[in-house]
Amino acid sequence: MYTVPDSQAKTAVHAVLAAVLQVRDGRLQALLWQRGRDPYAGAWALPGGVLEEDETLEESVLRHLADKVDVREVAHLEQLETRSDPERNPVRRELATAFLGLVPSDADPAVPEDTRWHPVDDLPGLAYDHEPILLAARERLRGKLGYTNLGFALAPETFTMAELRDLYTAALGHAVSATNLQRVLLRRELLQPTGTLRRYGRGGGRPAAVYRFGTRELEITDQFAVLRPPTITR
Amino acid sequence: MYTVPDSQAKTAVHAVLAAVLQVRDGRLQALLWQRGRDPYAGAWALPGGVLEEDETLEESVLRHLADKVDVREVAHLEQLETRSDPERNPVRRELATAFLGLVPSDADPAVPEDTRWHPVDDLPGLAYDHEPILLAARERLRGKLGYTNLGFALAPETFTMAELRDLYTAALGHAVSATNLQRVLLRRELLQPTGTLRRYGRGGGRPAAVYRFGTRELEITDQFAVLRPPTITR
DNA sequence: CCAAAAGTGTTATGCTTACACCCATGT
DNA sequence: ACATGGGTGTAAGCATAACACTTTTGG
Numbered sequence: 259m260y261t262v263p264d265s266q267a268k269t270a271v272h273a274v275l276a277a278v279l280q281v282r283d284g285r286l287q288a289l290l291w292q293r294g295r296d297p298y299a300g301a302w303a304l305p306g307g308v309l310e311e312d313e314t315l316e317e318s319v320l321r322h323l324a325d326k327v328d329v330r331e332v333a334h335l336e337q338l339e340t341r342s343d344p345e346r347n348p349v350r351r352e353l354a355t356a357f358l359g360l361v362p363s364d365a366d367p368a369v370p371e372d373t374r375w376h377p378v379d380d381l382p383g384l385a386y387d388h389e390p391i392l393l394a395a396r397e398r399l400r401g402k403l404g405y406t407n408l409g410f411a412l413a414p415e416t417f418t419m420a421e422l423r424d425l426y427t428a429a430l431g432h433a434v435s436a437t438n439l440q441r442v443l444l445r446r447e448l449l450q451p452t453g454t455l456r457r458y459g460r461g462g463g464r465p466a467a468v469y470r471f472g473t474r475e476l477e478i479t480d481q482f483a484v485l486r487p488p489t490i491t492r
Numbered sequence: 493m494y495t496v497p498d499s500q501a502k503t504a505v506h507a508v509l510a511a512v513l514q515v516r517d518g519r520l521q522a523l524l525w526q527r528g529r530d531p532y533a534g535a536w537a538l539p540g541g542v543l544e545e546d547e548t549l550e551e552s553v554l555r556h557l558a559d560k561v562d563v564r565e566v567a568h569l570e571q572l573e574t575r576s577d578p579e580r581n582p583v584r585r586e587l588a589t590a591f592l593g594l595v596p597s598d599a600d601p602a603v604p605e606d607t608r609w610h611p612v613d614d615l616p617g618l619a620y621d622h623e624p625i626l627l628a629a630r631e632r633l634r635g636k637l638g639y640t641n642l643g644f645a646l647a648p649e650t651f652t653m654a655e656l657r658d659l660y661t662a663a664l665g666h667a668v669s670a671t672n673l674q675r676v677l678l679r680r681e682l683l684q685p686t687g688t689l690r691r692y693g694r695g696g697g698r699p700a701a702v703y704r705f706g707t708r709e710l711e712i713t714d715q716f717a718v719l720r721p722p723t724i725t726r
Numbered sequence: 727c728c729a730a731a732a733g734t735g736t737t738a739t740g741c742t743t744a745c746a747c748c749c750a751t752g753t
Numbered sequence: 754a755c756a757t758g759g760g761t762g763t764a765a766g767c768a769t770a771a772c773a774c775t776t777t778t779g780g
Contacts, residue, residue, distance in 0.1 A: 270543075270545065272504065272506065272587060309504075309576070309587075311504065311578070312578050313578070314577055314578070315574060315576040315587075316576075337573055337574065340549060340571065340574045340589050342543070342549040342589075343548055344545070344548070351545060353506060353549075355574050404719040404720075418759090419759080419760090420758080426719070430719065430721075432722065433721070433722050435743080435744080437743095437744090437745095437759090437760075438742070439719075440760085441742085442741085442742075445741080457752095457758095461752075461753095461756080461757050462751050462752035463750080463751060463752080463756085463757040463758030463759065464750035464751055464757085464759040464760075465751070466758085466759055466760090467759085467760085484638040484639060484676070484714065484768085484769075485637060485638040485660070485664065485668065485673075485676070485769095486638075486769090486770090487664075487666035487667070488667050488770075488771085489770080489771085653732080653733090654731080654732080669771080670733090671732090671772090672769070672770060672771080674733085675768095676768085676769070679768080691731095691778085691779095696729065696731070696777090696780065697729085697730045697732065697778060697779075698730085698732045698777035698778050699731090699732080699777075699778070700731080700732055700733090701733085719742095722743080722744085728780090729778105729779085729780085730777100730779085730780105731776100731777085731778085731779105732775100732776075732778095733774105733775080733776070733777095734773105734774080734776090735772100735774080736771100736773085736774100737771080737772085738769100738770080738771075739768105739771095740768095740769090740770100741766105741768095741769105742766085742767085744763100744765075744766095745764085745765100746761105746762090747760100747761085747762080747763100748760080748761075748762095749759075749760070750757100751757085752756090753755090
């Protein structure tokens, strides 16, 4: 059991944490590093670090991530909850603001020795309160895939519907029909056909049309699905 | 122009802020207090204060609110964004975590001299970054009214559909049909008839049935409105 | 008897899932 | 030819908005 050294009385520190998600090998995976020292030696942790005096939380996450993942490869970054339980860190009082970061499936950033991608549905033991944070990040992603264009942050610049379907399937954790996915995204005018064709699997089959997302910034497409304002006629 | 006293070099402090909303006089209003001193002397500010060593953010907001609004009257409290721009406070480096608080329309807490309710669609000049925070809080409320039972936090224990319609109208900022509101909420099994009747306006008219919300805790009713898992047949 | 408000019945609409069927390519 | 995927057409389901009409009360 780890104990708090007397010299380190609780001093409030603000940290940032990133749940960096990417679809790799057809599964939604998270970037984690293995702690060498107590507390939680041997456990896996979300990347992050301490907030400095002259930066915003967003700048801080990107700075800390630059060590693990090339910043340019994080296609979407979004603030999640700020955790504040005084007991969440046994060593010192520490607030932590969590972020969701998404990396397109075609990126393969070099990561340090102690760092690895782990499937989110088969996690090792996580340090601190990092497991609920990571699961909350996945829920946020799953929710937003339905009413925004957030798929762009999981997908390469261009892709076929079969490839996109596989990304959505991995992220959502259930079967997705390429047919219906195409219709939903086209109707919402989020996808643009590039005009080119590409072959998907190894076997034969008709070559697939190649698409791209119209914009690579978050757009909400469905906000007022219900209890929407009355339609003004004349 | 206000200048930073030398003695107060930038020291990171963590504050909490609450956007406390209530429907009063048929309008969505926010609780604000008027600053007496610089910076932003004379401007209106969200209630809040500094986070102490041994409390969570949630405990801190409720503690600070206890001065302005009776805690028991805050029916729903929810964390919003944590703001971190180093320049957001000209005096000292200060992070602030914002909250959305909702007060039922039948509560009328006594508030201090410098504190008043202001319609959110007609705000006075606000201090710091409080205006964007307040508007974000309203957006969160508007969004969640559609896919959760959050109406309970705006409504008294019991109410008629006409009363509830007026609350939704004020919060959403557009006309709401009592007929359709009733059907939506009943279908989702959020409302329970109490069996009693009540008269609404002053004129004649049929007395209205009185309802209550089945639960007074947040429930998400609609999460997978779209891109939902395939239905499993057999 | 008439005005006012509540509540019910019914239709229209829009978006989505489900599924049958046709299309293009490799072996 | 036939297997393998891609793509289109179409029907069905479902929730909600819209609106006409009935019910119940006060004056």
